[in-house]
Amino acid sequence: xxxxxxxxxxxxxxxxxxxxxxxxxxxxxxxxxxxxxxxxxxxxxxxxxxxxxxxxxxxxxxxxxxxxxxxxxxxxxxxxxxxxxxxxxxxxxxxxxxxxxxxxxxxxxxxxxxxxxxxxxxxxxxxxxxxxxxxxxxxxxxxxxxxxxxxxxxxxxxxxxxxxxxxxxxxxxxxxxxxxxxxxxxxxxxxxxxxxxxxxxxxxxxxxxxxxxxxxxxxxxxxxxxxxxxxxxxxxxxxxxxxxxxxxxxxxxxxxxxxxxxxxxxxxxxxxxxxxxxxxxxxxxxxxxxxxxxxxxxxxxxxxxxxxxxxxxxxxxxxxxxxxxxxxxxxxxxxxxxxxxxxxxxxxxxxxxxxxxxxxxxxxxxxxxxxxxxxxxxxxxxxxxxxxxxxxxxxxxxxxxxxxxxxxxxxxxxxxxxxxxxxxxxxxxxxxxxxxxxxxxxxxxxxxxxxxxxxxxxxxxxxxxxxxxxxxxxxxxxxxxxxxxxxxxxxxxxxxxxxxxxxxxxxxxxxxxxxxxxxxxxxxxxxxxxxxxxxxxxxxxxxxxxxxxxxxxxxxxxxxxxxxxxxxxxxxxxxxxxxxxxxxxxxxxxxxxxxxxxxxxxxxxxxxxxx
Numbered sequence: 001x002x003x004x005x006x007x008x009x010x011x012x013x014x015x016x017x018x019x020x021x022x023x024x025x026x027x028x029x030x031x032x033x034x035x036x037x038x039x040x041x042x043x044x045x046x047x048x049x050x051x052x053x054x055x056x057x058x059x060x061x062x063x064x065x066x067x068x069x070x071x072x073x074x075x076x077x078x079x080x081x082x083x084x085x086x087x088x089x090x091x092x093x094x095x096x097x098x099x100x101x102x103x104x105x106x107x108x109x110x111x112x113x114x115x116x117x118x119x120x121x122x123x124x125x126x127x128x129x130x131x132x133x134x135x136x137x138x139x140x141x142x143x144x145x146x147x148x149x150x151x152x153x154x155x156x157x158x159x160x161x162x163x164x165x166x167x168x169x170x171x172x173x174x175x176x177x178x179x180x181x182x183x184x185x186x187x188x189x190x191x192x193x194x195x196x197x198x199x200x201x202x203x204x205x206x207x208x209x210x211x212x213x214x215x216x217x218x219x220x221x222x223x224x225x226x227x228x229x230x231x232x233x234x235x236x237x238x239x240x241x242x243x244x245x246x247x248x249x250x251x252x253x254x255x256x257x258x259x260x261x262x263x264x265x266x267x268x269x270x271x272x273x274x275x276x277x278x279x280x281x282x283x284x285x286x287x288x289x290x291x292x293x294x295x296x297x298x299x300x301x302x303x304x305x306x307x308x309x310x311x312x313x314x315x316x317x318x319x320x321x322x323x324x325x326x327x328x329x330x331x332x333x334x335x336x337x338x339x340x341x342x343x344x345x346x347x348x349x350x351x352x353x354x355x356x357x358x359x360x361x362x363x364x365x366x367x368x369x370x371x372x373x374x375x376x377x378x379x380x381x382x383x384x385x386x387x388x389x390x391x392x393x394x395x396x397x398x399x400x401x402x403x404x405x406x407x408x409x410x411x412x413x414x415x416x417x418x419x420x421x422x423x424x425x426x427x428x429x430x431x432x433x434x435x436x437x438x439x440x441x442x443x444x445x446x447x448x449x450x451x452x453x454x455x456x457x458x459x460x461x462x463x464x465x466x467x468x469x470x471x472x473x474x475x476x477x478x479x480x481x482x483x484x485x486x487x488x489x490x491x492x493x494x495x496x497x498x499x500x501x502x503x504x505x506x507x508x509x510x511x512x513x514x515x516x517x518x519x520x521x522x523x524x525x526x527x528x529x530x531x532x533x534x535x536x537x538x539x540x541x542x543x544x545x546x547x548x549x550x551x552x553x554x555x556x557x558x559x560x561x562x563x564x565x566x567x568x569x570x571x572x573x574x575x576x577x578x579x580x581x582x583x584x585x586x587x588x589x590x591x592x593x594x595x596x597x598x599x600x601x602x603x604x605x606x607x608x609x610x611x
Contacts, residue, residue, distance in 0.1 A: 035482035043504035113150035119166035136411035164192035186235020194243035237267035256315035337397035354443035359406020475557025494550035534568035
């Protein structure tokens with residue numbers, strides 16, 4: 001069996017991907033038909049790709065139908081647009097633009113999942129062998145936060161970040177310390193940072209592990225073992241330079257929330273120190289001692305920190321530190337994905353915590369019982385898992401990385417326990433061991449059952465609240481339908497004031513312009529949207545005049561607008577819902593779930609009336 005699995009390993013991985021992909025396609029068929037995307041970021045991604053293919057410059061990712069007249073400044077990487085654009089170019093002549101976009105949004109995430117699975121399986125095989133790798137790959141799709149990033153219509157960059165992580169993990173655990181793996185480790189981290197600077201702490205963790213291996217590697221190891229960390233560091237510096245040069249204009253303003261020349265300079269300084277130190281140590285001919293390698297890494301880190309602090313000290317802290325307090329309160333703090341796990345409600349933390357507990361238990365078991373792993377590998381896995389857990393606990397959306405690593409540990413435990421169960425004479429003992437292993441390997445199953453029971457108990461204790469939530473969820477589903485947003489195209493082309501989370505759908509399915517979406521570089525425009533709905537009618541009129549708005553559009557199923565109404569019961573939005581229209585606003589017939597209000601020309605000319 002092991003020989004068969006080893007021989008046909010990637011064919012078997014391909015079969016797992018194909019089966020998983022077809023199953024996900026079948027489950028997602030209604031979402032694909034209804035153009036139901038994961039979130040507004042996916043809608044904005046399609047708008048960005050569409051504008052690029054329509055002639056907007058590769059170097060210009062501004063959204064010109066937002067925040068007129070300057071346009072909305074986006075911080076995304078063009079590289080993620082490439083696979084979407086390539087599939088669109090191929091499909092559009094045969095299907096037409098609309099259907100081609102729909103099929104592209106369905107196909108590309110599954111292709112991304114295939115890339116992730118290939119690297120993930122290869123990484124697990126390097127650590128625990130082919131059988132564990134296949135089990136781990138099969139279990140991967142049961143991790144809900146993972147599958148949520150690769151389902152059809154989920155075309156934002158999160159799936160590609162997971163692909164970079166899987167590639168880096170595979171390269172990191174190359175026991176033969178090959179030159180190519182070091183290069184792939186550095187380039188995978190560089191691509192991750194280019195896609196999102198969220199990859200920086202992960203790159204630091206992965207390269208830190210490579211550095212520890214290099215520092216404490218055997219003194220008698222051949223010259224090839226000297227190279228991996230220095231080469232990986234050089235590769236990430238060169239990769240960041242290449243990706244920055246390929247996607248950014250050197251004359252553009254430099255931001256901390258995306259790969260910039262600051263990051264390139266910092267990494268280049270670190271690599272220079274390492275290679276200069278090795279050169280001073282007679283090149284690579286005489287292997288530096290442990291203390292020399294430790295000193296080199298310490299000086300390299302100091303050089304990087306000094307470069308960062310001298311060029312852009314603001315980039316050493318939180319990229320959202322300068323966020324408008326109003327935007328932070330109403331937008332950033334209500335988004336679960338950017339907050340730490342301890343700040344979230346239970347429905348968001350159960351799955352990550354269960355995987356952390358299961359992964360920790362499985363890792364402890366393997367640490368004690370697994371004879372295949374070296375002490376170096378065991379120590380590396382512990383540091384990796386603890387580091388991923390710390391990062392994931394601090395920023396909830398990144399918890400998925402610790403979960404997919406915990407899945408490998410759980411798969412190894414599952415295979416090990418199933419093998420040991422065969423040695424038990426008692427049928428009950430064999431079955432008990434197997435059931436326990438499956439429960440550890442698939443904590444999402446009993447975790448979801450636990451959550452369902454808790455929700456049912458809550459519904460019994462507060463039936464009115466449960467009924468309200470059910471009604472609101474139905475309204476929310478109506479507001480989020482692509483067909484509902486597309487119906488707004490019946491209005492004359494205009495500038496619209498609507499919720500931040502609604503605006504990407506308006507941009508995707510109509511020709512209208514909007515004020516802002518939930519993308520932080522446009523925080524002034526975002527604050528205007530928030531102030532319009534939470535402020536007085538006079539405040540709203542002032543912003544609407546300045547923004548040259550023709551229509552105000554609201555939907556009762558908007559979570560965002562519900563927050564505005566709750567926090568500002570006397571604000572402009574609450575008065576609209578109560579039927580208290582200012583004299584400069586006229587109600588128009590509803591379009592689907594949307595209520596439409598037209599701004600009167602008197603206000604557009606600058607004379608705002610009272611409520």
